[in-house]
Amino acid sequence: MTDAAELRRRTRALLDAHPPAATDRRDFLRARFDAGLAWVHYPQGLGGLGAPRSLQAVVDAELAAAGAPDNDPRRIGIGLGMAAPTILQYGTDEQRRRLLPPLWTGEEVWCQLFSEPGAGSDLAALGTRAVREGEDWIVNGQKVWTSSAHLARWAILIARTDPDVPKHRGITYFVCDMTDPGVEVRPLRQITGEAEFNEVFLTDVRIPDSRRLGAIGDGWRVAQTTLNNERVAIGGTPVPREGGMIGKVAATWRERPELRTHDLHQRLLGLWVEAEVARLTGVRLRQQLAAGQPGPEGAGMKLGFARLNQEISGLEVELLGEEGLLYDDWTLRRPELVDFTGRDAGYRYLRSKGNSIEGGTSEVLLNIVAERVLGLPAEPRTDKDVAWKDLAR
Numbered sequence: 001m002t003d004a005a006e007l008r009r010r011t012r013a014l015l016d017a018h019p020p021a022a023t024d025r026r027d028f029l030r031a032r033f034d035a036g037l038a039w040v041h042y043p044q045g046l047g048g049l050g051a052p053r054s055l056q057a058v059v060d061a062e063l064a065a066a067g068a069p070d071n072d073p074r075r076i077g078i079g080l081g082m083a084a085p086t087i088l089q090y091g092t093d094e095q096r097r098r099l100l101p102p103l104w105t106g107e108e109v110w111c112q113l114f115s116e117p118g119a120g121s122d123l124a125a126l127g128t129r130a131v132r133e134g135e136d137w138i139v140n141g142q143k144v145w146t147s148s149a150h151l152a153r154w155a156i157l158i159a160r161t162d163p164d165v166p167k168h169r170g171i172t173y174f175v176c177d178m179t180d181p182g183v184e185v186r187p188l189r190q191i192t193g194e195a196e197f198n199e200v201f202l203t204d205v206r207i208p209d210s211r212r213l214g215a216i217g218d219g220w221r222v223a224q225t226t227l228n229n230e231r232v233a234i235g236g237t238p239v240p241r242e243g244g245m246i247g248k249v250a251a252t253w254r255e256r257p258e259l260r261t262h263d264l265h266q267r268l269l270g271l272w273v274e275a276e277v278a279r280l281t282g283v284r285l286r287q288q289l290a291a292g293q294p295g296p297e298g299a300g301m302k303l304g305f306a307r308l309n310q311e312i313s314g315l316e317v318e319l320l321g322e323e324g325l326l327y328d329d330w331t332l333r334r335p336e337l338v339d340f341t342g343r344d345a346g347y348r349y350l351r352s353k354g355n356s357i358e359g360g361t362s363e364v365l366l367n368i369v370a371e372r373v374l375g376l377p378a379e380p381r382t383d384k385d386v387a388w389k390d391l392a393r
Contacts, residue, residue: 002040002051004058010049011037011062020068029071029105032063038104042088046100054287071106074337078148079103079110083156086226090173090213099154099175111152112230113143113176113200114223118393120145121361123158124167124220125391128202130159130174137161137174137212139182139205145358149185149198150334152178156226157207158219163389170388171219175211182206192350193330196338228298230359238286239279245312245341245348246275252319252345259319268319271312278304299365300373306355306362309340313349320345 018031032038033047037059042048063070073080080103087099102108119126128141139159149155155176162170176183182205187195214222242250253260253268278301285301317324327346340351356362370376383391 002049002055004055007037007040007049007051007055007058008062010035011059015063015066015068020066025069026105026107028069030101032068033101033104037063039084042100046088046096047104071104072337074339076103076106076109077338078112078152079108079154082112082226082230083110083154085229086156086173086213086222087175089225090222092210095175095211095213103154108153109148109151111146111149111155111178111198111200112226113146113149113155113157113202114226115145116142117144121364123223124171125388125393126158126160126171127393128157128159129163130161130172130207132161132209133206135209137172137207137209139174139176139202139207141202143200143202144188144197146185146198146200147196147338147358148336149178149200150187150195151336154178155200156213158223160388161219162217164387165217166385167383167388167391168220169217171223172216173213173219173222174207175213176202176205176207177211180205180207187332187334189332190351191353192347194333194335196335227360238282241276241279242272243279244275245309245316245352246272248341248345248348249312249316249319252316256319259321264315264319267315271308271315274304275308275312278308299360299368302359303362303365303369306352309352309355313345313352316345317349324349 014032014035014037018028020028023031029038036042036044036047036049038047039053040048040051040056040059041053043050071080084100084103087096087103091099099108103110113128114123114126116126116128126141128139128143130137130139137159139157141159143157146155155178157174157176158171159174160170161172164170178185182203184201184203186199186201188197188199189195190197249268250272281304282301285298324345326344328344340355341348360368367379371378
C-alpha cells in the first residue's frame with residue numbers, strides 16, 4: 001500500500017537524483033513519469049503507482065516547495081484531461097506505452113476531432129466517414145472548433161464506420177496523427193480576434209487499425225469517457241479562493257474605489273458567494289473522482305462555470321465603464337494556450353461567451369443533468385432507432 005509517507009520518500013528521492021536547478025526541464029519530467037509520480041493513481045509503468053488519486057496532492061506539494069518544473073498543464077490540457085483517461089481505459093498496452101509518456105511531459109500536444117459543422121450539439125449525428133481498407137481506415141470529413149489543432153501531433157477522433165445503424169451505434173474512435181497526409185488545419189478566427197480554434201479537413205487520411213480505441217462501432221461509449229472528463233477539466237479545475245474570474249473583478253474593486261456603487265457592490269457580493277460555492281463544489285467533485293471515473297455530475301460543474309464566467313466578466317466591464325469598452329489588440333493570433341482570465345476586461349468578456357458552447361453547450365448539459373443526475377424523463381427522440389443514412393440532414 002502506497003501511503004503519503006511513502007510518496008514523500010519517493011518524491012524526495014526523485015529530487016535528490018534530479019535536482020531541479022541542475023536538471024533539464026524535460027529530463028526532470030521524464031524522470032518524474034518513470035518514478036510513478038506523474039499521476040499516482042495510474043498503473044505502475046504508466047506514470048503512476050496505483051495509489052489513491054487523492055495522494056497526488058502530496059507529491060505536487062513536495063515538488064512545488066522544491067521549485068520543480070511542471071508540465072505546463074494549460075498548454076496540454078486536452079491531452080491530460082481528455083485523451084489520457086480515454087487511452088488508459090480503452091487503449092491497448094502498446095498504445096498506452098507509446099502515447100502516455102510524451103503526452104504527460106508535453107512533448108506531444110493533443111487536440112480533439114469531435115464537433116462538425118453539422119454535428120455540434122447533436123454530436124452523434126456526425127458525418128465524417130471512416131471506411132475499412134485492409135488493415136487501415138480511410139477517413140474523409142470536416143471537424144470544427146478544434147482547439148490547439150495548429151500545435152497538435154495527435155488527435156482523438158470519432159468517425160462514422162456504419163451508416164446503416166442508428167447514429168449512436170455506428171461510430172468508432174481513433175487516434176489520428178495530425179502530421180499524416182490529408183490532414184489540413186485552417187485557423188478559425190473568433191470574436192476575440194484570436195484563432196485558438198481551428199477547422200480541420202480530412203481527405204483520404206489513412207489511419208491504421210492499430211490506432212483504434214475500443215471496438216468497432218463502440219465509439220460513442222468510448223467518447224463518453226472523453227466527454228465526462230472534458231467537462232470536469234473545464235468546470236472543475238482547482239482554483240484558490242478568489243481565484244479565476246472573480247479574482248480579477250475583486251482586485252479592480254479594491255484598487256479602484258472611485259468606480260464603486262451600491263448596486264455593483266450587491267452584485268459583486270452575490271457573485272463572489274456563488275463563485276465560492278462553485279469552488280467548494282469542485283473540491284467535493286474531485287474527492288469523488290478519487291473513487292472512480294467522472295460521471296454526469298461534471299456537466300453541472302461545467303454549466304455553473306460558464307454562467308458564472310459570463311456574469312462576472314459582464315460585471316467587470318460594467319464596473320470599468322468606458323474603460324471596459326476598450327480592447328487591447330484585434331490582431332489575429334494563434335495562441336499556444338487558452339487563458340480565460342488573460343489580457344484585459346474586454347477580452348475576458350468576449351472570450352467567456354464561448355464557455356457556454358465549448359465542452360458541450362449549456363442546453364445539452366441541462367438535458368444531461370435533468371436526465372442522468374435528477375432522473376427526469378428523457379425528451380422524446382424520434383431518431384433514436386432510425387439508421388443514420390435515413391436521417392434528415
